[in-house]
Each structure stands twice: as structure tokens, then as C-alpha cells.
Amino acid sequence: MTTEISIDEMRAAHKRTAxxxxxxxxxxxxxxxxxVGANVLFKCEHLQKTGSFKARGALNSAILxxxxxxKGVIAHSSGNHGQALxxxxxxxxxxxxxxxxxxxxxxxxxxxxxYNAEIVLCEPTMASRESVCSELGEKRDMFYVDPHNCVSxxxxxASLVFEVLEQAGDKIDSIFLSVGGGGFAASVAYSIGILRxxxxxxxxxxxxxxxxxxxxxxxQCNVDTLNTMADGVRVAHVGSLCEPILKKYCTxxxxxxxxxxxxxALKLIWTRMKQRIEPTAALAFAGVLYHKxxxxxxxxxxxxxxxxxxxxxxx
Amino acid sequence: MTTEISIDEMRAAHKRTAxxxxxxxxxxxxxxxxxVGANVLFKCEHLQKTGSFKARGALNSAILxxxxxxKGVIAHSSGNHGQALxxxxxxxxxxxxxxxxxxxxxxxxxxxxxYNAEIVLCEPTMASRESVCSELGEKRDMFYVDPHNCVSxxxxxASLVFEVLEQAGDKIDSIFLSVGGGGFAASVAYSIGILRxxxxxxxxxxxxxxxxxxxxxxxQCNVDTLNTMADGVRVAHVGSLCEPILKKYCTxxxxxxxxxxxxxALKLIWTRMKQRIEPTAALAFAGVLYHKxxxxxxxxxxxxxxxxxxxxxxx
Numbered sequence: 001m002t003t004e005i006s007i008d009e010m011r012a013a014h015k016r017t018a019x020x021x022x023x024x025x026x027x028x029x030x031x032x033x034x035x036v037g038a039n040v041l042f043k044c045e046h047l048q049k050t051g052s053f054k055a056r057g058a059l060n061s062a063i064l065x066x067x068x069x070x071k072g073v074i075a076h077s078s079g080n081h082g083q084a085l086x087x088x089x090x091x092x093x094x095x096x097x098x099x100x101x102x103x104x105x106x107x108x109x110x111x112x113x114x115y116n117a118e119i120v121l122c123e124p125t126m127a128s129r130e131s132v133c134s135e136l137g138e139k140r141d142m143f144y145v146d147p148h149n150c151v152s153x154x155x156x157x158a159s160l161v162f163e164v165l166e167q168a169g170d171k172i173d174s175i176f177l178s179v180g181g182g183g184f185a186a187s188v189a190y191s192i193g194i195l196r197x198x199x200x201x202x203x204x205x206x207x208x209x210x211x212x213x214x215x216x217x218x219x220q221c222n223v224d225t226l227n228t229m230a231d232g233v234r235v236a237h238v239g240s241l242c243e244p245i246l247k248k249y250c251t252x253x254x255x256x257x258x259x260x261x262x263x264x265a266l267k268l269i270w271t272r273m274k275q276r277i278e279p280t281a282a283l284a285f286a287g288v289l290y291h292k293x294x295x296x297x298x299x300x301x302x303x304x305x306x307x308x309x310x311x312x313x314x315x
Numbered sequence: 316m317t318t319e320i321s322i323d324e325m326r327a328a329h330k331r332t333a334x335x336x337x338x339x340x341x342x343x344x345x346x347x348x349x350x351v352g353a354n355v356l357f358k359c360e361h362l363q364k365t366g367s368f369k370a371r372g373a374l375n376s377a378i379l380x381x382x383x384x385x386k387g388v389i390a391h392s393s394g395n396h397g398q399a400l401x402x403x404x405x406x407x408x409x410x411x412x413x414x415x416x417x418x419x420x421x422x423x424x425x426x427x428x429x430y431n432a433e434i435v436l437c438e439p440t441m442a443s444r445e446s447v448c449s450e451l452g453e454k455r456d457m458f459y460v461d462p463h464n465c466v467s468x469x470x471x472x473a474s475l476v477f478e479v480l481e482q483a484g485d486k487i488d489s490i491f492l493s494v495g496g497g498g499f500a501a502s503v504a505y506s507i508g509i510l511r512x513x514x515x516x517x518x519x520x521x522x523x524x525x526x527x528x529x530x531x532x533x534x535q536c537n538v539d540t541l542n543t544m545a546d547g548v549r550v551a552h553v554g555s556l557c558e559p560i561l562k563k564y565c566t567x568x569x570x571x572x573x574x575x576x577x578x579x580a581l582k583l584i585w586t587r588m589k590q591r592i593e594p595t596a597a598l599a600f601a602g603v604l605y606h607k608x609x610x611x612x613x614x615x616x617x618x619x620x621x622x623x624x625x626x627x628x629x630x
Contacts (some may be wrong), residue, residue, distance in 0.1 A: 025340070046589045107586075267625050271422075274361045274591045274621035306589035310582050311628045 005151055005186075005241065007194050010158035013060040017156060020091050021056055022048050023163050031272050036288055039298045041168055045160065046277045046306025050111070052232075053160060053184060053304050054084035058145065060156025062088035062096075065143035072096055072142040076122070076129035077112075078104035080232060080305055081147035086117035097142060099133045101125075107309050126224070148181025149239025157187035164300060165196065172199060172300040176255070178230065178283040179203040179211065182238030182246060184304070189249040200253055200296070203246065204287030206230055207256040211238070215251045229262055229315075232280030232305060255287040262286045266314055269303070278308040320466055320501075320556065322509050325473035328375040332471060335406050336371055337363050338478050346587050351603055354613045356483055357584075360475065361592045361621025365426070367547075368475060368499060368619050369399035373460065375471025377403035377411075380458035387411055387457040391437070391444035392427075393419035395547060395620055396462035401432035412457060414448045416440075422624050441539070463496025464554025472502035479615060480511065487514060487615040491570070493598040494518040494526065495548030497557030499619070504564040515568055515611070518561065519602030521545055522571040526553070530566045544577055547595030547620060570602040577601045581629055584618070593623040 027042045045053040062085065065073050072095035075085050082098040089096030096117040100109055101124035112119060122132040137144045145153065164175070175192065179185040189201045205211050206228035213219040221236040228234060238246060266282035268289070269275055281303040288299050342357045360368040377400065380388050387410035390400050397413040404411030411432040415424055416439035427434060437447040452459045460468065479490070490507065494500040504516045520526050521543035528534040536551040543549060553561060581597035583604070584590055596618040603614050 051589065270591050270625055274366065276585050276589045276591045310585055313626045313628055 003151060005154050005190060005245070007191060009155040010187075010191055011162070013152075013155045014159040014162050016063055017056060017059045017159055020049065020059060021159060024048050026167055027273060027275070029272050032268065035268070036292065038288075038292060038296065039171075040288060041172060041298070041300045042273070043160065043164055043300060043302045044275070046275060046281060046303050050080070050083045050087045051305055051307040052080040052084060053157060053302070054080045054147070055087060056159050057150070057153030057156035057183065057187070058084035059088040059091065061085070061143070061145045061150065061152040062092055062094055064152050065145075066092055066094050068143075070143035071140055073145050074099070074133060074137040074140070074142040075145045075147065076100070076133045077147065079108050080307055082117070083108065083111040083115065083307070085145055086112045086115035089117065090115045095142070097136060097140070099129055099136070101129060105309065108307070111307070146239070148183035148235070149241050150183065151241065153183050154187045154190075154241065157184050158191045160302070161188055161191040161195070168300065169196065171298055173298045174200040174202060174296045175300045175302065176202045176204055176284045176287045177302045178233050178280050178304055179205050179238070180233030180280075181235045182242030185238070185250070186242035186245040190245050193249040201250055202253045202255050202287060203250050204255045204257060204284045206233065206262070206283065207258055209236055209256070211246075212254040212256075214238070214243070215247050215254065229259055230280040230283040232278060233283065255291045257283060257286040257290060261290045263314055265289050270314075275303065276306055276308060277303045278305050281305055318466060320469050320505060320560070322506060324470040325502075325506055326477070328467070328470045329474040329477050331378055332371060332374045332474055335364065335374055336474060339363050341482055342588060342590070344587050347583065350583070351607065353603075353607060353611065354486075355603060356487060356613070356615045357588070358475065358479055358615060358617045359590070361590060361596060361618050365395070365398045365402045366620055366622040367395040367399060368472060368617070369395045369462070370402060371474050372465070372468030372471035372498065372502070373399035374403040374406065376400070376458070376460045376465065376467040377407055377409055379467050380460075381407055381409050383458075385458035386455055388460050389414070389448060389452040389455070389457040390460045390462065391415070391448045392462065394423050395622055397432070398423065398426040398430065398622070400460055401427045401430035404432070405430045410457070412451060412455070414444055414451070416444060420624065423622070426622070461554070463498035463550070464556050465498065466556065468498050469502045469505075469556065472499050473506045475617070476503055476506040476510070483615065484511065486613055488613045489515040489517060489611045490615045490617065491517045491519055491599045491602045492617045493545065493548050493595050493619055494520050494524075494553070495595075496550045497553030497561060500553070500565070501557035501560040505560050508564040516565055517568045517570050517602060518565050519570045519572060519599045521548065521577070521598065522573055524551055524571070526561075527569040527571075529553070529558070530562050530569065544574055545595040545598040547593065548598065570606045572598060572601040572605060576605045578629055580604050585629075590618065591621055591623060592618045593620045596620055
């Protein structure tokens, strides 16, 4: 597989995946602009295939795996990554196995099955997920696609940046995104850092994550899993491929938000924009709504996903 | 005020309101096309100003009232109509009074207040709503805007049809919409009947309404209020201005759906399209999902609104 994170590989991934990936629309809301006191643009990745940006990197990974004659792709996931990889593999006719912890929400597992992935259940621990995954992957000669710490995922996600620059490159001064394992954040920070260093990339985190302490002082967060309603970014640590990129480009642009702020941000987007985004997408908007630096006038918020159960309520 | 429903008046209303009304986008979903077995387009009126198509007719009415030197506009409403009229009046600097039944949902009343409407509470009966409204309207020389049976509302709503024909006139063979008091239905049926009689207009109703029995046999529904989750179309009877239009154009195109069908349609749009529409908007889609006539290949569904409380759940 590709071993390098680079703008050339990102461009190649953009071209490689363009046939199946949505160029997602931008939205805005007059009422939200008033509330924030700035011109806020939203990039609608909840309208992406499989309901999250993950489809971008997953499709790139699956195509590269096929080109290199892998017998299939495999990953462990309880959510969006599994659905995105299952969809990608189905699109290009490659077998796909997802290792799923027994306690995963049924709706997500159903989503994976719908795209014909084979589901293998494991114990709900990271150790079990990883060991089952690597054992099976080796036995079956399937390519393992890590959701965060994976070159083909990171290169693949950058198609979003090419779209954004074409749609609104002259209208934005910053990008706000939710940060979890760091793959998407690294992809955006790296490509923007090279193509448009005048645009600031803000990483919005649940406050428990304390990513600044890692990027500035090298101190790791002392838990593995964050206690946050933003379930897509509960993984506390960023991948080893991502960390140096984030250090280089985002050391002073981490924004920590409280749970109540995520909640209010989510309510606003549900009621004002009528978009059923997931809490993790609201996290990025909470960064703008409550912590936008005064010099930022034209922020772009990436709404990363919309996979939320029908009866989810905002508590 | 204008006393005539006509294509010329509809064109004039379209021009008159274009500055403030959104030309709402169309959406589609591959998964939904598969499920329905047709190419389904959605016209996103939940993304209209104030979250429903009502803004179209309401703004037309408010502008005409101002041109004719009325001191303001007045209506009774517990929901979308009140918000739409309040917004319209505020946009053009006209006073607005909304008579609201005491049991109206707080979120809707807050919406009206946000647009600076004066709220007058009344008893939660139609008699009280109407008497308070007509008394106040006369005393204050305010123009009364009925949500359904009102020429300026009906002419105003037709701006949607001009947009649809421009966006997708060559791509659709039918339009499915939710029918309640009949003002919107009359507007679409009349304008399509004249401009594009080859496009069929389907009126989707909760089954208790039995609109076919009225249009074919002259038999009125024997209740005033329907027991349906589609709260925007609980009014059982269509207005006297609307009835002859619907008789002429839609006698054989009424579609009755069950509550469970509305529920499933709502779930699909929430989960697949990530659009937080209200149950009344799902009603129109339920007509396509469960009752599409076999000869219809390219239906357009109008998603009429998206005003649903944050913690609404699909039971």
C-alpha cells in the first residue's frame, strides 16, 4: 500500500475516488450567522455516502487494496468506519470483514450488513478487537484498514479539502473540525497547511481530551476513552502518524468544549438547519459558537456525520 | 386585497416575494430510489424561511396588505402559519398579531415571538380563535390572513411551482404533496393544471380524511380534526376556495395512508437523508413509498416543513 502522506498522493486519491464520492453541498443559516456574529459555512459530510466523511478514506483504501491484489479489506469498528469500509468494498466488488464488539449499536451493525460485509463478533475490548482483526486478516490475506492511523485513509480524506477550496476557497479564513483519532484532522491540517497556509485549522475536542497538552508538552491524555456525547471521538489518543502533523500545524489551534456546549450546538443545527447531524458533528460547531477567536470572521464548520439512531434524544 | 386566483397573480406573487424567499434545493437518495423503484426527487421546503412553505404565501399576503395600507396582519395559529406570517411582517416592517390557543406548543410560540409578533392567547377552540381574531383585526384595521382559504396565500404558494418547473420540469411526471386545509394543494394543482397538465398532482392524506368521498361524491368528512401524527394536516375540511380547484384537478389522485406508513417514511428520511422533516412532510413521501401507481416513474415529493421539537421521537 501507499506508504507516504503527501499532496500528490492526496490528489491521486481525490481522482481515484471521485466517481463514487459525493461532492457534498455547503449550507448556511442567517440565524446562525447572527448568533455567532460571523459568516459561518457548513460542509455537509453527513450527506456523504454512508453518512460520514469516512467514505472518502475508506474508498481510497479499498481501491488501493484491490490494485495490490489483496483478497479483501478488514477492520474493527462499532460505527461509521465499518459502514464506510463495507460500502467501499461492495462498490468495487471486494470482500470485506468487519470485527464488531458485541455491544455495538444494532443500527450500525445493520448498516454494515446492508453493504454485504461479513460481521465477526468479538469481546468489547480494544485488545480483543485488535487480536481478532489481525489474526483473521493474516489468515485471509485481507488488507487491514485502521480508521485513524492509516496512510490511505489520511490521503483519501483530503478529497474534502480539494472540494472545499473549489467551493469556497475565497470565502473562508478558517476550518473547524471535530478531532478524535486524528486521521481526518491530520488530512485536513496537512493539505491546508501546504495548499492554503493562510487558512487556520481548528481542532475541536471534548475538554477531557486535553490535546494541547500533548501537542505543546508531549503529555498524553491519561484515559483511553473519553466520556462524551460525541461518540465518534471517544478515542482519547491520536495516531502516531497523525501526531507530528497536528503538532506542526495545529499546536495553537485546539479548542476545548464542554458537554453542554455540544448539546446546544446540536439543538441549533437540528432546529435551525433541520439537519440530523450526529453529536460528533455538533462538537465542531460548538467550537465556533462558544469559542471562536475574535479575528475569525468566515469560519467553515465540517459537519462530519449524520448517523444517529431514529429515537436518539438530546438529553 | 387580490380577489382572484390566477396564473398572472401567481407570477406576480413569485416576483413580489423572490427577494426574501429561498429557492429551496432538491435532494435525492440512491437508497430511497432503490426502495421505491423509481427516481424520487425531494423539494426541500423544510429549508424554506421559517421552516415551511407557508413563508411563500404569508410573505405575499403581508406585502399586499402593506400596499393596501392595512395597519398590520393578523391570524390565528398554533404552528407554522403563525411563524411564517410573523417573519413576513417583520421582513417588511408591518405589525403582526397572532392569536394562539393556550395549549399551543411552547417552541412554536417562541418562534413567533422571535419575529416580534404580538401574541394574544385564546381558548383552545376554533370558535374562540376565530372570534378573538376577527374582533381584534377589525378594531386594529389589520388584514386577516387565513392559512388555507385565502387568495393571497394560494397565489403566493405557487412560487414553489415556478421553481420546481425550472429546476426539474423535464425530469418529473408527478408531484406528491400532503393535503390539509387545501390551500397549498389548490395552489399546486391549479398552477400545474394550467402550466403542465401532463404532470399529475397527488394529494396524500391520513386515511381518516376521506377526501375522495368529498371530491367524487360531495360527502364531507364527519370529524373536524383528524387523529394523526401529521399535526400540520389535522384540519379535516378543505377551504371553500380550494374545493372546486381540487375537484377539477385531483379527483382521481387522492392517496390515503396509514399512520404506520407515515412513521416508516419519516424514519427513512431522518436516517437516509439526514433531513429533520416534520411528520406532515413524511406523509407525502409515504404516499410514494407505499402507494405509488405503477405508471409513475419520476415522482417529486414536496417536503413541506421541518418544525419539530428537539426531543420529538418517532413512537
